[in-house]
Amino acid sequence: MTGCAAARCWSRSATRSSSTRTEDGCVIDLTTTTAFTGLPLTIGRVTLTAFDPGPVTSVAPYPGRDLSRALAPLAFPQPGAISEAAGLRLVWAGRDLAFLMGGPAPDLTGLAATTDQTDGWAWLTLAGRDAVAVLARLCPLDLRAAAFPPGRSARSLVGHMQAIVIRTGPEAFELAVFRSMAGSLLHDLTGAMRGVAARRAL
Structure with a gap:
């Protein structure tokens, strides 16, 4: 039996991989996994849910470049803003930086630096x-x-972690942290949920 035959190679990345032996060699099977365990979770009057935003691509325009035609019908967002169209979102994610979510990025050659961020971030909703x-x-x-109405985005701290915070409704948020911080985010939010629920029960 070769080293790849029936071997299963688990990692903490967004994709589990395993190899299956075939007549012609090995075929790699990939299965998408969530960064969070134990969700959805409801404590008191709040629920945490992991969600998949689809493909996520960072878009950083080169100085002086106009992306309006290349991004249409989306528009590159002003600080804190979100542009939505045709099932896609372009979310402000920092100075001269936005995340395109929900679909592949258009060809922005010569206009902007783009990087696939899909596996780099862990996303959940707090509602x-x-x-x-x-x-x-x-x-x-x-x-x-x-100050922070629905449809706005911010880069801020959540606990000790840098995060993207998107308000999607009066009582609903999307939160994203680097995937390696997913466990810490879940731990901190769970503690805060328990604290708020305990205070309300007094």
């Missing part, structure tokens, strides 16, 4: 009547609806 109270325990953003 429920106490979602703001939970996130406020970990994030320094002003989460009042007047």
Whole structure:
């Protein structure tokens, strides 16, 4: 039996791989996995759910380049903004940086630097009547609806981690951290959820 025959090579990446022996050699089988375990999770009036945003590509325009025609019907977002069209989202993710989510990136050769970020980030939703109270325990953003309304994006800390925070509704957020931080994010959010639920039970 060769080294690849029936060998299973698990990793902590976004994709599990295994090799299957065939007459002509080995075929690699890939299975997408989530970075989180134990979700969905509801504590008190808040629920955490892992979700797959689809392909994620960072778009960083070169100085002086106009991306409007190449990105249409999307528009490169202003700081904190999100552009949505045709099932795609272009989310502001930092200075001169946006994440294209939900589909492949158009050809931006000569206009912008693009990088596949799909496997590099872990995404979840935080939703429920106490979602703001939970996130406020970990994030320094002003989460009042007047300051951070639905349809806005920010780069901020969540606990000790750099994160992308997207408000999708009055009581709903999408959070993304580097995939290696997924366990820490889940741990911190779970603790905050328990704290808010315990306080409400007093």
